[in-house]
Amino acid sequence: MTALSQRHDFVLVFEVTNGNPNGDPDAGNLPRMDPETGHGLVSDVSLKRKIRNYVDLARNGQDGHHIYVQEGAILNDQHRKAYRALRPGDAKVDKDAKLNPKDDAEANQLRDFMCANFFDVRTFGAVMSTGVNCGQVKGPVQITFASSVEPIMPAEISITRMAATNEAEKKQKADGDDSDERKENRTMGRKHIVPYGLYVAHGFISAKFAERTGFSNADLDLLTEALTNMFEHDRSAARGEMASRKLIVFRHENALGNAPAHKLFERVKIGRNIDGEFHSIDRRLDNLPPARKFEDYVVAIDRSDLPTGVEVLELL
Amino acid sequence: MAYGIRLVVEGPFGLFTRPEMKVERVSYDVITPSAARGILEAIHWKPAIRWVIDRVHVLHPIRFQSIRRNEVGHKAPAGNIKRAMNRGDLEGLQLLVDEDRQQRSSTVLVNPAYVIEAHFELTPKAGADDTEGKHLDIFNRRAARGQCFHQPCLGTREFAAEFRLLAPNEALPKAIPETRDLGFMLWDIDHSAASRPSLFFRARLENGVMDVPGPDSAEIRR
Numbered sequence: 001m002t003a004l005s006q007r008h009d010f011v012l013v014f015e016v017t018n019g020n021p022n023g024d025p026d027a028g029n030l031p032r033m034d035p036e037t038g039h040g041l042v043s044d045v046s047l048k049r050k051i052r053n054y055v056d057l058a059r060n061g062q063d064g065h066h067i068y069v070q071e072g073a074i075l076n077d078q079h080r081k082a083y084r085a086l087r088p089g090d091a092k093v094d095k096d097a098k099l100n101p102k103d104d105a106e107a108n109q110l111r112d113f114m115c116a117n118f119f120d121v122r123t124f125g126a127v128m129s130t131g132v133n134c135g136q137v138k139g140p141v142q143i144t145f146a147s148s149v150e151p152i153m154p155a156e157i158s159i160t161r162m163a164a165t166n167e168a169e170k171k172q173k174a175d176g177d178d179s180d181e182r183k184e185n186r187t188m189g190r191k192h193i194v195p196y197g198l199y200v201a202h203g204f205i206s207a208k209f210a211e212r213t214g215f216s217n218a219d220l221d222l223l224t225e226a227l228t229n230m231f232e233h234d235r236s237a238a239r240g241e242m243a244s245r246k247l248i249v250f251r252h253e254n255a256l257g258n259a260p261a262h263k264l265f266e267r268v269k270i271g272r273n274i275d276g277e278f279h280s281i282d283r284r285l286d287n288l289p290p291a292r293k294f295e296d297y298v299v300a301i302d303r304s305d306l307p308t309g310v311e312v313l314e315l316l
Numbered sequence: 317m318a319y320g321i322r323l324v325v326e327g328p329f330g331l332f333t334r335p336e337m338k339v340e341r342v343s344y345d346v347i348t349p350s351a352a353r354g355i356l357e358a359i360h361w362k363p364a365i366r367w368v369i370d371r372v373h374v375l376h377p378i379r380f381q382s383i384r385r386n387e388v389g390h391k392a393p394a395g396n397i398k399r400a401m402n403r404g405d406l407e408g409l410q411l412l413v414d415e416d417r418q419q420r421s422s423t424v425l426v427n428p429a430y431v432i433e434a435h436f437e438l439t440p441k442a443g444a445d446d447t448e449g450k451h452l453d454i455f456n457r458r459a460a461r462g463q464c465f466h467q468p469c470l471g472t473r474e475f476a477a478e479f480r481l482l483a484p485n486e487a488l489p490k491a492i493p494e495t496r497d498l499g500f501m502l503w504d505i506d507h508s509a510a511s512r513p514s515l516f517f518r519a520r521l522e523n524g525v526m527d528v529p530g531p532d533s534a535e536i537r538r
Binding site: 025026034041045049068069070106107109110127128138140144145206254256257258259261262 | 409
C-alpha cells in the first residue's frame with residue numbers, strides 16, 4: 001500500500017452534554033480544567049484511546065488493523081488458548097529467553113512488522129525496547145489537548161444506591177443511625193458532569209512520517225471515519241452524550257505543507273449564535289445565558305484567499 | 317554568524333522534562349538547547365548539517381501547571397515481537413492498558429514562547445554539493461511558508477509548536493525582564509558516546525535571554 005503523500009492538518013470539534021468527557025485523576029475524577037482560565041481540557045491520549053477502540057470495533061481483527069495498546073482482554077486470544085489446551089503438542093510457543101535484535105537491520109524488520117500489522121503503531125507510533133536504538137516508531141498522526149471554546153462549569157451530582165457493598169457496611173449503617181428502615185442500606189456516590197461543553201482539538205498528519213510507517217490513504221480514511229464516529233461507540237454512564245460535530249481537514253498539496261498549521265487553524269472561528277448572528281466570544285457576552293446546545297454556537301470557516309495548494313475539506 | 321536564523325516558537329503548553337524528574341515529569345523553566353534543535357530539525361535537517369543553538373529569548377512569563385494522566389507502564393518488548401514474527405501469528409502481542417496502568421503527573425509550562433537563535437555547521441557527511449547557502453535557503457523557505465517535515469513540538473508531541481521565521485531585518489520581540497540562575501540544564505545528548513551521553517551546562521537567564529555555549533565550549537560538562 002502506498003503511503004500518504006500529502007500533509008494534512010485537522011480541527012475536530014466535539015461536544016459533551018451532561019457528561020464527563022475526561023476525568024482528572026488528580027482531582028477526584030472531576031472534568032479536566034485549565035486552572036487559570038476555567039476552560040475544559042481533554043487529553044490527547046483520551047482521544048487516541050477512542051480512535052483505537054473504534055478501529056478495533058470497526059475492523060475487528062482484520063489483517064493489518066490490529067490494535068497493539070489494548071483495553072481489556074482479547075476474546076480471540078482466549079479462544080485460541082482453549083484450542084491449545086485441547087490439542088497439546090501443537091503448541092510450540094517458546095516462552096522464555098529474553099531476545100534483543102542483533103543489529104539495525106533486524107530492528108528495522110521488527111519495526112516494519114509492527115507497522116504492517118498494527119493500525120495504532122502505524123498511526124501514532126510506539127516505543128519498542130529493541131535494545132539497539134530504542135526502536136522508536138514516531139507515527140505520522142499527532143493530536144493536541146482539546147480545549148473547550150468557553151469556560152466550563154462542572155456540576156457535582158450526588159447519587160444514591162439502594163444496596164450496601166458488603167455485610168460490614170450494612171451493619172455499620174444499621175448500628176449508626178436509627179432513621180427509617182427503608183434507607184438503611186443506602187450508599188451515596190458522586191458524579192461530575194459538564195452540562196454542556198464544546199471542545200476543539202487540533203491534529204497534524206506528517207506525510208514524511210507516513211512514508212516511514214506505511215500510513216496510507218486508506219488509513220487516513222479510516223482515521224477520519226474514527227474521528228467522526230468514535231463517540232458513538234463510547235457510551236457509558238460517565239460520558240453522557242458526546243458527539244463529533246465538525247471535522248475540518250486542511251489538505252496540503254505538498255508533502256511538507258503549503259502553509260503554517262496555526263494560520264490554517266485560525267480560519268476556523270467559533271462564536272456564539274445570537275439570533276442567528278455570529279458573535280465572537282468575549283466579555284460582552286457575559287450576560288447571555290450559558291450555552292447548552294450546539295445551536296448556541298456558530299462554526300465559521302474562513303475560505304477567503306486560501307494559501308495556494310491548500311484545500312479545505314469539511315468531512316462532518 | 318553569517319548563517320544564523322531566528323525562529324519564533326510558541327504554544328499553549330510545553331514540557332521540557334528534567335532528566336532527574338522524569339517519572340512524574342517536571343519541566344525545565346526554559347526550553348533546552350536539545351529541544352530547540354529538535355524543533356529546527358523538524359523543519360529542515362540533513363545528515364550533512366548540524367544545528368547549533370546560540371541563544372534563546374524567553375517571551376512569556378514562566379508559569380507552570382500540573383496535569384495527571386493515565387499512562388502505560390511498559391514499552392513493547394522486542395523479544396515478543398520477534399517471536400510473533402517467527403511464529404507467524406499475533407497472539408499475545410499487545411499491551412493491556414488496564415493491567416499495565418500508571419498514573420503520572422506532569423508539571424508543564426503554560427503558554428511558553430521563545431525566539432530561538434541558531435546556526436548550522438556542515439558535518440563530515442556533507443557532500444560536494446552541500447553548500448551552506450543551499451541548506452540555509454531550504455530552511456528559510458520552509459519556515460517562512462510554514463512547511464515542515466513533521467509538526468514540531470514543545471518537548472512532547474501532544475504540545476504542538478507554532479513557528480514563524482523572523483526576517484533578517486525584523487526586530488526581536490521583547491524578552492521578559494527577568495534575570496535568574498536556571499541551574500544545570502541539559503545541553504544535548506551525545507548519541508555517539510557509549511556511556512554517560514548527557515551533556516549539561518550552567519544555564520542563566522539574563523534579562524530574559526539565555527546564552528547557550530557552543531559545542532566545543534569548556535562550559536559543557538558530562
